[in-house]
Amino acid sequence: MANSSSSVSGSGSANLPRSGAVSKGYDFASTWEQNAPLTDQQQAAISLLSNAVLDRPFPIPLTLLSQEISGQDNGLSLSTKDNFLEHSGAIQAVMVNTHQFYKWFSELESSMKSETEEKYRHYVNTLTERIETCDGILYQVDETLHLFNELQLQHQAVATKTKTLHDACDRLLMEKQRLIEFAEALRSKLNYFDELENVATNFYSPNMRVGNGHFLPLLKRLDECISYVERNPQYAESSVYLVKFRQLQSRALGMIRSHVLSVLKSASSQVLAVIRGNGAAVSEGVEASVIYVRFKAAASELKPVLMEIESRSSRKEYAQVLAECHRLYCEQRLSLVKGIVHQRISEFAKKEALPSLTRSGCAYLMQVCYLEHQLFDHFFPSSSEDVTSLAPLIDPLCTYLYDTLRPKLIHEANLDFLCELVDILKVEVLGEQLSKRSESLAGLRPTLHRVLADVHERLTFRARTHIRDEIANYFPFDEDLDYPGKLERSVETLSGTTSPEENADVFKSWYPPLEKTLSCLSKLYRCLEPAVFTGLAQEAVEVCSASIQKASKLIAKRSSPMDGQLFLIKHLLILREQIAPFDIEFSVTHKELDFSHLLEHLRRILRGQASLFDWSRSTSLARTLSPRVLESQIDAKKELEKNLKSTCEEFIMSVTKLVVDPMLSFVTKVTAVKVALSSSNQEQKPDSVLAKPLKNQAFATPDKVAELVQTVGVSIQQELPKVMAKLKLYLQNSSTRTILFKPIKTNIVEAHLQLQSLLKSEYSDEEMKNIGIVPMQDLNAQLDNLL
Known part of the structure; x- marks a missing residue:
């Protein structure tokens, strides 16, 4: 039955049309299975249903028939109930043989197949209808999708056109902004060139003055234009504009120079008028109130302009103008103060000696320089630290003092005055005053060093003259x-x-x-x-x-x-x-030229032994006329030590001879006799007078030796105290006397020891006792008492 069912199903399905809708349906089912998988519980339920329908029961007619057959013991006849036959449409038959059964079975099987196929055919028809419906729906969906795709393509086309339009608009906006910026940049660059006419009109205006409030801004704008044109020489006609700008700048700087000179001259005229009104003699109080205080008003008028020039002094043009203003200022100030400074220094020179003149002149000049530096700082605050800026004013003032001091220095011969000048300049002026106000008095320092150098030179010369005249000669x-x-x-x-x-x-x-x-x-x-x-x-x-x-x-x-x-x-x-x-080191190296070899070389040349023009040999003219440099080192301190040592040794030997000369002569004579006696013994001359014992010699008898010892004793008691008294008179230092007397004492003791040793070897005890030599202990005590 299963096979028949499957065959029916297969035949039915084989006859179904294979339309696109069916394929899409299968594809949809497959996609559905993939996208909507069953859970484990659902799969378990399907398995239970499958097991439940696995064993299909026989059809009802066949079941009843089988029951009837099984109820009959004999015969193969088959009878069915009327209602069943009517319901099933089967034909009542009585099967008496196998052929009838097979025939009946065939009919029954056909009936069952027809019944089963009808159900499937109905199902196929239903599916076919539904497939057709789905095909219609799918066709509509395809149409919808096609329309949708066309709509999407149209949308993309519209979006692309819209984006292109937006991009074009953005590009146009950017181009517009860039053009605006370019125009503004071009306008800003052209502004520097357009300023030429504006600045020229203002600078050439008859109403334009340096004191005008518009002058400095115009000057600043002119500098900006010049700087811009200098940085961009690639622009058309930039060189022409640069020349015109510089002409305007030169005119403006010339106006500034004229304005500064006019203000300074006006201030100078006012000060001179006041000075002339007070007479020729101007007191220091009038100087302070007129020359300095009134000049500060001019500084207030010029300060804005001068500050602008100083702030731009890094540029060459303004540096030149600033230097010119410095020069004009120094000229005007010098014309005012030079006469007063010269008068004051001249008054000091008439009244005071050289040291006092130096002290007073330096103090006055330092005060003037300090006030001038303060006033200069009011005019040029940024330039006041530069010493050279005020040099045209300070140097002439310092020259007055230097010209006054130098003639007096040249004629000064007193070493004390010259040394005092060094102390004044080195300690008081340079050491104390300038160190306190080093910045304001820096311009005075070169002149003071110059004066100090002249004093050193004069002092050195006078010191050498003093050494030569007062010491050497x-x-x-x-x-x-x-x-x-x-x-x-x-x-x-x-x-x-x-x-x-x-x-x-x-x-x-x-x-x-x-x-x-x-x-x-x-x-x-x-x-x-x-x-x-x-x-x-x-x-x-x-x-x-x-x-x-x-x-x-x-x-x-x-x-x-x-x-x-x-x-x-x-x-x-x-x-x-x-x-x-x-x-210091007292060692000095002297160098001198030696021409002593020159005469010998000339003689050789005259004799023909050497050539005058032979430049390759040592006898050439160049070598002949070249002097030799001789160096000699003299250490005065070592020479002093050497002379002192030799003099002390001479004194020691002279005192030693004064006291123990008889003993020394005796010992020397005995030594000579012994040497002669030793020589005679070697020559085998026994009859010689030298062979006699020492005490039998005429000069060495005990009486002679006793007389010698007595003479030395008297010298120690009488002459040596006189020497010590004289030593004490010349040398007040006791330690020095002790050092000098120690070798004298050693020599005296050594002489006594030599004589004592000689006597012990040549004389008897009785004879030594009669000689009366002093014991060493007593001799040392006697000599120590002399100190």
């Missing part, structure tokens, strides 16, 4: 060489003081060149540059040391050699002590 008087009498008188004068070094009279005991040297160096140390002072100090110490040595020789001849030595030691010690605080 000093001719001593008799009282200068009166040693030790001069010291004795000084001790009597200083006997009432506790510290002789603190009394000023102590310098009177010095040799004058020493006092002059130290006084000169102490004055020059703070006044000269270190390099200049070093050269002068080296020269002064050198010539002072030579002068002291020369004087010591004269004193040695006049008094005694010991006085000459002590005089030299005393003054060299003082010189060394006094120059120690000077923080």
Whole structure:
């Protein structure tokens, strides 16, 4: 039955028309299945329904027939009920054989197929009707979609045209804006060129003045036009416009210069009128009230214009005009104050000495410069820091002071005055006054440095002259060489003081060149540059040391050699002590040209041994005439130390010989005898007189030795105290005396030790006792007591 049903269905479906609607229906069902899937619950319900209809029951007629057949035991006849047969349309039949059954079954099967196909045919007809309906609907939908697509295409076309129109409008608006901006930019650029006529009309107007309120704005606009044209030389006729603009600028700047000059001259005329009304002599109060206070009114009138010029001074044209205004201002101010300044400085020069003149002149000139700088700052506030701006006014005023001081400086010979001038200029003026008001007095500094340089030059010259005349060429008087009498008188004068070094009279005991040297160096140390002072100090110490040595020789001849030595030691010690605080090197390198080889070369050339024109050899004319540079380094301090050391050694040896010379001579003679005796023994001359023992020698008998010891003892007791007294007279410092006496004591003790050692080896104890040599302990105590 299933197969028949499926065949019917298949045949029915095979005969269905395959229209576009059916295909779209299938496509729609497939799309529907994809877009609307069943849930699990729905699928479970479908499965239950499928299971329920899986086993189809037999048709009712067949069921009844089977029941009747099963109810008969014999026979194959089949009878049906009337109502069933009527209802089913079947024919009553009695089946007695198999053929009848098959026939009946065939009919029944055909009937059932017809019944089943009718239902499906009805279903197919229904589906066909519905398909046709759907085809109509789909056709309408297709038409609608087609219309919709056409509408969409039309909409897109309209939208495209609309967008194109909008874009065109936007482009037009942008083009319009760009053209407007271009026109405005062109108009703004042309404004700079159009300003030429406007500015020219105003500047050439007879009513235009610098003081007019429209002048400065027009000048500013003119500068803007010039700057713009300079930045854009590519524009047509820009060079022509630039020339015309510059002509207008030159005219405007010329008007400013004339206006400044007119105002300054007017102010100067007013001041001169007041000064003439007060007479020739103008007091300082009138100067302050007239020359400075009244001139500030002119500054108020010119200040706006001058400030504008200063603000644009970075441009070349305005810098030139500003410099011209500075020059005009300085000329007018100089014409007013130069006579007064010259008069004041001349009055100072007539009344005061050089130091006072320098102090008063510098103070007055600094006051003038300070007031002038303040007034200049009222006119040119931005230019007042530049020192060169006010130089045409300050330099001539400073020249008056310099011209007044220089002649006096050239003729000044007093070192004290010159040193005082250095202190005034270096400490008071440059150090104190200028440091407080450095900006306002900066213009005065070059002149003050120039005056100070002249003072240094004059001071250096006078110092060298002083060293040469007062130290190197000093001719001593008799009282200068009166040693030790001069010291004795000084001790009597200083006997009432506790510290002789603190009394000023102590310098009177010095040799004058020493006092002059130290006084000169102490004055020059703070006044000269270190390099200049070093050269002068080296020269002064050198010539002072030579002068002291020369004087010591004269004193040695006049008094005694010991006085000459002590005089030299005393003054060299003082010189060394006094120059120690000077923080300089006393070493100076001297360079000189040596032409000593020139004569020998010329002789060789004259003899024909060398050629005059041989430029390749060492004997050429160039080499022959070239001098040799000889360098020599002199250290005055080392030379001083060397002279002091040698003098101290001479003094020590002279005192040693004075006291123990007999002992030294005896020891020397004994040494010579021993050497001669040793030589005679080697030559095997036993009969020589030298072979006798030492104590048997005529000069070395115990009596002679005792006499020698006694003589030395007397010298220690009598001569050595005199030496120590003289040493104390020349050298007041006890430590210095101790240092100088220590080697003398060592020499005396050493002489006694040598003699004692010699006596122990050559003389008996009895003979040594008779000789009476002093024990070393007693000798040391005796010598220590002398200090």
